[in-house]
Amino acid sequence: MDKQSTTKLIKKKAQEIGFDLVGITPALPHKDLPFFDQWIQQGRDASMTYLQRRRDDRADPRRLLENAKSIICCGMNYYGGEPKSIECDDPERGWISRYAWGDDYHDIVLAKLKELEDFIRQEIDETAELKAYVDTGPILERSYAASAGLGWIGKNTLLINRQQGSYFFIGEILCSLDLAPDTPETDHCGHCQLCIDHCPTDAIAPYELDSNRCIAYLTIEHRGDIATEFHEAIGQHVVGCDICQEVCPWNKAPALSQEPRFKPREGLLHPRLSELAQLDETAFREKFRKSPIKRVKAAGLQRNTAIVQKNQQKPRNAGES
Template sequence: MDTFSFTKSIKDKALALGFDLVGVSPVDSFPENQYFKEWLSKGFSGEMKYMDRAPERREHLKHVLPDAKSVISCALNYNTDYPYSVDEKDKSKGWISRYAWGDDYHHVMEDKLGAVMNYIKEEASEEVSSKMYVDTGPVLERVYGKYAGVGWIGKNTCLINQEIGSWIFIGEIITSLELDYDNPVPDRCGTCTRCIDACPTDAIIEPYVLDSRICISYLTIELKDKVPVQLREGIDNNIYGCDICQDVCPWNKRAQITDEPGFKPREDLYSPDLSYLSGLSVEDFRMVFKGSPIKRTKRRGLLRNVMIAMGNSGNKNFIPHIKECLNDEEPLVRAHAVWALWRIDGPGSNKILLDHRTVETDDSVNEEIDLLLNTD
């Protein structure tokens, strides 16, 4: 087959395997590569130190695969037929980002990408070297997705497709084959600033620039320590990730619905009951979130987030559950239970917190109590 025909056959195979979008770009050092280095230099990646590793590999993919010529970007829609977070008003429920309702997307994507890569190897008229990545390697996925024509990078920094919207996972196959390349699509954000205006923590500091350190997704997933007090109220009831900047995007008003069964919400993960989650044991957590992306945050991280959501709810019915978490084995959970109790009950929680301080052995928890009660 000639280059055009073989490229088309690869795309047809990817679509037949269930991918919704596929495009091809050359291996190159695009202007966005430099923007990424500037973004890192400003500290916007927070504690995500893995982003700083091997910068030359992100700069040019020939450091990943020396004979690389092309990048095949495959996108999979994960949007399900459930309401958006901005339409859910019950603050006694938590919100999990819709990408995490079902099975771990890495596994779903890797299976499909692996099948595409095998097809290329079997059908190519020459020896081929290839590597594939799904959110795990030194690949600027959205950049290559842009230059493959999959979508444009929006003001909220998400990759947006005119037909599907932005609820898409991206995976790449880097290959030594020279293929027929697609053209980038134009930026269609126009004058719209809905994502910027809607962000509760003002994490989109200017169009196309996200300060991860104050982004709810970062705070509830990537941050492993205490959430800064001044950012907790903005988290609202988000307990794993955040969808707000995508919920309000006009291109997601009529976003397509996925056919992928693995992305359908597992039982109790759509708008989950906070009381139920606060009572999960270590073993419960392992069982409920086996094969789920939520396991990334570990039990202590999830319960930390649940405490913040309970505190923000103002619902006094949560007080018994919060008191239980004051005795949790994890200091991180106990510290945020202190804040949640105070946020709901204010001075009414003084005695409980003062009594707890006499038995608390962890400095970070006691610091939380002292901060709230202004004690020495």
């Protein structure tokens, strides 16, 4: 089978498996690596030192799979059409970021990538060398996915697709087969800077995010107390933040997810603060088994909930959203 036909077959299978986006890019060092290095040098990674630890592996995907020639980049939409955080103003309730409502995307996306790997070995080339990653590998996922034509990197730093918006996860397979590459999408942010204007902590400069100020970082990754200067700006966010995506015009009416396991688990869309505050270690572990929220840890959720409860008790100013 020629390169074009093989590529077409793999893409068709990826879509059958449930990926909303699929594209190919060569497994070579990426031109965006200097941005990553600069970001780290400026300390934008905050306490996420794991990012720099495997910097050299990030520099070249062939360090992860020696014979890699192509990267099969896949996107999986998690948008279910539910309301946005900025549409909830019940003071008894908080907001959990959309990506964290359902089952853990690492497991779901990885299982689908494994299914695609099996197909490649069984139907195309049994000697193909393949290695799949979702989020946790030392790979510049957004940069490779952008090169594979899945979308463009927006000013809010998310990968945005014209049909899917930005509420999609990225996973990829490093592959020893030489596949036909796609062409990258062009930037469609234009003069818009709603994400920058609406970020409550001023964490975003065009195409660059400072994790030290990002509510997603502070509420999910940061351990220990959160600096008081951010408490008020955290607003109702108990886990993660979606504001820079919610105000994005490309997320006004994106395609809907085909994956029922991303639907909100009971009580997670606009969660009751009093219920979250009651969760001890055991109850937390039980409630968030196989959920991305487990990364926040029980102590983190308690800390965040206390901040939000304090915020929700304050009288709101007229005209405030």
